[in-house]
Amino acid sequence: MKSSLLLLCCLGLGFLASVDSQFSFQTIAFTLGPSRLCPLNEVFDICGGLCEPNCDNPFPTCIPRCALRGRCVCKAGLYRSVTGDCVKGGDCFYENHPCANTVCLNPGATCVTLELPCNSPNPRHAPCPKVARCVAPGCL
Incomplete structure (x- = not known):
């Protein structure tokens, strides 16, 4: 033995x-610490993914920095949906979404939602308007 x-x-x-x-x-x-086993379409980010792209904001502008703990984030090229799943840009649609009625004519283009600049004194109660834009492949 x-x-x-x-x-x-x-x-x-x-x-x-x-x-x-x-x-x-x-x-x-x-x-x-937290489990490094992540759900489908997610990977573990040791920095915590504080700047994770999502369906409403596919191009977040923030200062990359580490959180205190790592967490699971969407794989590259995927976006966090309102349901919490990681989806392709074309699967970000939900009711009243600006892209819901937009058809991108260029092959491979994806519809994304952009928030227009506005001077709303309280964006929580009166959010700035969002518009649909078609983005060429490789720009996401």
């Missing part, structure tokens, strides 16, 4: 190494 010694190495991601009496290593990755 082999005896085992367990070593814990904290190297950012964390690993559990099992060393038997014959010094053969078996390394098993483990997580510290």
Whole structure:
């Protein structure tokens, strides 16, 4: 019967190494903090994805910075929908969405919603208007 010694190495991601009496290593990755297993179409972002594109704002303008904890974010080219799922730009439609009645004529173009600039004193109660725009492939 082999005896085992367990070593814990904290190297950012964390690993559990099992060393038997014959010094053969078996390394098993483990997580510290939130789970790194993400739902369909999502990946784990160690910085927390504070600037994640979504259906209403596919091109967020914010200063990239790390959150205190990582979290799952949409894979590249996908957007967070109002239901919380990660979808392609063309699947961002919902009732009263500006793109709901827009057909993009250029092959491969995708409809996106852009918020027009406005001088609303309280955007929470009177949001700035949103318009549909067709965006060429590779611009998303």
